[in-house]
Amino acid sequence: MAKAEETILEIDLHALSHNYTYLRSKIKPETKFMAVVKAYAYGSDSLAISQHLQDLGVDYFAVAYVNEGISLRKGGITTPILVLHPQKIHFQSLIEHQLEPSIYSKNILSSFIEIANELGVAEYPIHLKFNTGLNRLGFSADELPEISKLINHQNSIKVIAILSHLAATEDSNETEFTNLQLQRFNAICQKADVSLKTKPLKHVLNTSGIINYAHAQFDMVRSGIGLYGYGNEPHIDKMLQPVMTLKTIIAQKHRISAGTSVGYNRKYSANTETITATLPLGHADGIGREYGHGKTFVLVNGQKARIIGNVCMDMIMIDVTTIECEEGDEVIIFGKGLNADEFSRTAKTITYELITGLSQRIKRIVIK
Ligand SMILES: *Cc1c(COP(=O)(O)O)cnc(C)c1O
Numbered sequence: 001m002a003k004a005e006e007t008i009l010e011i012d013l014h015a016l017s018h019n020y021t022y023l024r025s026k027i028k029p030e031t032k033f034m035a036v037v038k039a040y041a042y043g044s045d046s047l048a049i050s051q052h053l054q055d056l057g058v059d060y061f062a063v064a065y066v067n068e069g070i071s072l073r074k075g076g077i078t079t080p081i082l083v084l085h086p087q088k089i090h091f092q093s094l095i096e097h098q099l100e101p102s103i104y105s106k107n108i109l110s111s112f113i114e115i116a117n118e119l120g121v122a123e124y125p126i127h128l129k130f131n132t133g134l135n136r137l138g139f140s141a142d143e144l145p146e147i148s149k150l151i152n153h154q155n156s157i158k159v160i161a162i163l164s165h166l167a168a169t170e171d172s173n174e175t176e177f178t179n180l181q182l183q184r185f186n187a188i189c190q191k192a193d194v195s196l197k198t199k200p201l202k203h204v205l206n207t208s209g210i211i212n213y214a215h216a217q218f219d220m221v222r223s224g225i226g227l228y229g230y231g232n233e234p235h236i237d238k239m240l241q242p243v244m245t246l247k248t249i250i251a252q253k254h255r256i257s258a259g260t261s262v263g264y265n266r267k268y269s270a271n272t273e274t275i276t277a278t279l280p281l282g283h284a285d286g287i288g289r290e291y292g293h294g295k296t297f298v299l300v301n302g303q304k305a306r307i308i309g310n311v312c313m314d315m316i317m318i319d320v321t322t323i324e325c326e327e328g329d330e331v332i333i334f335g336k337g338l339n340a341d342e343f344s345r346t347a348k349t350i351t352y353e354l355i356t357g358l359s360q361r362i363k364r365i366v367i368k
Pocket of ligand 1 (some may be wrong): 035084165205206208223224
């Protein structure tokens with residue numbers, strides 16, 4: 001572990017290897033593994049994470065948008081990359097960088113065929129996405145005959161995979177709905193194997209799907225949050241290791257008397273003599289104002305210290321009255337020693353939002 005001398009996001013590649021091995025152990029050896037590295041690999045460092053996973057032998061990557069895929073290609077990633085939500089305007093550069101689009105509507109399909117034909121490509125791999133109940137993106141099952149006919153007449157494209165996305169794999173109150181989605185997906189896959197001239201791969205599970213519905217792993221699984229060390233359930237978190245640890249230092253301490261206020265709009269007022277510490281990170285770094293007003297703790301020399309008053313743009317104040325600490329001491333915001341899931345819950349949000357919201361201003365330090 002590096003010792004912080006400023007705000008840093010430590011990225012531990014050993015933890016990544018551990019999580020990858022754990023998630024792989026939940027599926028059959030022949031099942032392919034797609035690592036989801038969208039949004040800067042969930043706020044970490046997409047290139048460092050992807051390079052390491054490529055070395056570990058991951059089968060596929062997924063990003064949300066074309067520019068994310070282009071960055072990976074420019075950084076030397078040669079593994080296949082699925083773009084989950086490509087926009088028409090980027091189809092040409094998608095093809096130039098050998099990225100594979102998720103095609104989810106007739107409108108998008110005909111635009112892609114047009115560009116593929118213009119560029120003169122042959123059997124360009126595409127993934128067809130079906131809506132089974134999330135109602136976000138995807139063809140409906142009854143569009144399958146029509147799009148199969150259209151696709152079977154094209155030489156420029158080839159359906160390499162069929163996918164869908166599940167709405168609530170982490171929620172044990174929604175198993176009935178998840179099973180319904182899986183049944184719908186299964187039915188679509190069976191029909192597609194008949195109506196399409198090729199036999200595509202099938203993929204549907206995300207991290208919590210791998211944990212709770214491994215029987216439905218099909219040919220490939222897609223994991224994001226689990227790789228970064230979070231399993232949406234405390235007993236899974238225990239099996240995983242946090243890849244990201246957000247650390248900072250104490251910039252200054254103040255001893256204030258009872259009745260003294262701290263921070264903007266004087267939202268904290270000391271009841272008794274209090275010692276505060278100021279930290280060099282704030283809502284511009286992704287730790288929003290929801291974390292203020294005493295709801296959330298950080299870790300100073302192994303002890304919990306409350307965030308007090310309003311979170312500022314570039315600074316946070318904490319109460320260290322009962323904690324032995326000095327200016328320059330390290331503070332852990334979340335990660336190793338302080339679970340990001342618990343941290344995010346104090347602000348009524350989820351780990352996904354917390355980690356992907358960390359600003360690019362924070363220095364990333366990769367531990368190999
Ligand atoms: C983001 C995303 C995933 C990854 O989900 P996790 O819960 O992070 O494993 C998988 N599939 C799709 C379509 C996604 O958008």
